[in-house]
Amino acid sequence: MRDIITIAKKELKAFFSDKAILLQMFVLPFIFVFGYCMLMSSISNSQRESSEDLEKPVVAYSINAPEEFSDALNELKIIPAPDNDIEKYHNQIKNKETDLLMVFPDSFKMAEPGAADLSNIDIYYNSQKNNSMELYSKTTFVFTTMQPRIFTFNESDNNYDLFDSDAMFRKLLGGIIPLMVFMAVYLVCMNLAANSIAGDKEKGFLNTLLITPIKRGSLAIGKSLSILAVAIAASCSAFIGMAISLPRLSKAMAMSEGVSYSVLEYLLLFCAVVTGSFVLVALLLIFSTIAKDVKQATTLSPILIFVIMVPSLLNSTESFSESVEKLGNTNYFIPVWNSVKLLQDVIRVEYNISDALITFAVNIAAAALGVFVVGRLFNKEKIVNG
Template sequence: MNGRDRRRGNVLTIIKKELARLFGDRRMLLGTVLLPGLMIYIVYTLMGTFLADRFTAQTDADMRIYVQHMPASLADAFAEQPATLIDADGMDGAALRARVAAGDDAAAYVVFPADFDAAVAAYDVASGEPAPNVAIYYNSASVDSSGAQALVAGVLDGYEQRLANRFDVNAGAGPYDLATESDATGMVFSMLVPMLMLMFVFSGCMAVAPESIAGEKERGTIATLLVTPVRRSELAIGKIVSLSVAALLSGLSSFAGTMLSMPKLMGLSSDQLSAAAYGVREYALLLAVVLSTVLLVIALISIISAAARSVKEAGTTVSPLMLLVILVGITSMLGGGAPQQPLLYLIPLYNSVQAMSAILAFAADPLCIALTVASNVLYAAFGAWVLTRMFNSEKIMFSR
């Protein structure tokens, strides 16, 4: 056998050995081959579904559109639309605009000129005079209100094309979009930031926990800690708290970057979308939720790391938890805002996402936030107890 054949044989031997190791280890096969594709498929499918639901308005009688001076020429066209039309003649226009801005039962408020049909018939396009104007008041921060605006605009556009541009829509000084800066900020941030924040927290925990526990097991240095006079419960609590501090700093750094870059990400100016819309109360509540979430996630990853024989095995074993975190994070994109049922805020991880969503939407319920923080701390304490029991098990801690 010449040198070239020998080198080829050596390469093939190494390839066979590495492939046998990969396909012979079910955990590694699951984490490196199957899970990535499965995670991408599930996450992108659910994100597409949730985003479609989030930005699809109601198309039934629950969408209430108030119309003032409805012209006879458009009455039939509007009657065919999947919405409830309410005659606003004689109603207070300012009060209706306030209801639209507040996101109450009024999805949109449409005002036609009192003599719309006559004015349109008499209007001369070549005269250069302002055309009759139809005002549509809506709230762009509300999915239903935006849908109502699009519905009315669609009907008017179709009618305008038949009349050769004899009237305008929202051509005056306005404002017609009644959404405030806090409305727009709350809608965007409450949808995206909870998902991103949970993923950042998880990434920060993954960066420190496996190395601190599974890494010490792999190197054999965990034995030194276990033979010291320190109680195992104290060791477990110390590990969780110290790792939580490091993970929290990582998460806060990512959170700050996300909040500052969100306007650019959404293609909006800082006047339309700004983290400055939130006050000390919102940031304090957000910090409490994030801190309690870090404690919980660190406890979960620490338990998995303690059961693993190496850092690599810990990373592979944590992969299903990562998938769960992503799926739970996507729930912030669901329409309708955070749930109001207090019992739902006892569900681990889900409670954190919904609590952050409520805070960022300026709709935080003190009871729900308190339940979230308290339950997360209790779950983390239970995790510390489980970790203590694992530290007491020589079979677990000395398996390498």
């Protein structure tokens, strides 16, 4: 145990004495997560502002409109045209100066359904202008409902649309946040893990350590613990970025209730990030041990990007998420996948404590197994000698 602690302290001292590595550990994950989320917030805000800018005063006219349609036209902000020059208004609509023109025939009359002689209303608009297209849709809808009918639907003041917009936004956040958090931790640990073992192997320093009285297993565990400590630091940084970003993102996406989580939920998010990072680090250490040099280690490491991306993106896809939900507790027995799933569950406020405990236990066990594999690989001369 003393040898393990000695090796871990030596590695950590090297990390903490390097300002670039410190910046990478404590600042990069926060900037990565927070910066990306703020970029999304800015895009959402700009889209909302641009849509608000599009809500300019409507310019629409009617010609020969019968008196019985005056209320409907006033509601749509369609006013009588100053003159009957249809060609002039056509040109204005083409030039996006006017939104819409309704032309009623001189002999307009209401007819019963099935009548052979029906009056036609000409409605001119410009589909390349948002206001024009929107007004055209409203107008056709209003006038369609004014036609003779034998029943009505949804005409009371009830809210018939039961669509939960907040649930949709939470699901969107669940697809973005886990990916960003684990990518941030991966970027920090990838190079450090590669240099810790494959780098020492490339420089010949590992062989020097192996001829000392320190056991190979202790050397492997000591190096692994130092990278795991880095993973904790990077996870804390990424978690802070996530915790600060969630309320801002919800506000930018115009969620009605916004995002508000309890202390327990933030604790679950933090533990999911940390334990998931442990598994990523264990895999990175295995790659570093197998690799002959740093270049080979960093070439193998991007495989883990797919391990991070696949569950994050697929769990956010409606058709695939239904299949995932059918797996039930099985989701939480798959390392890394379970952390992404738990993060999404907590963000959506659909989590279960028992699933969270399974996730933490499985990830810690998987990380321990990974460190054990690294120790076994250190006993193989062909591997440690490159």
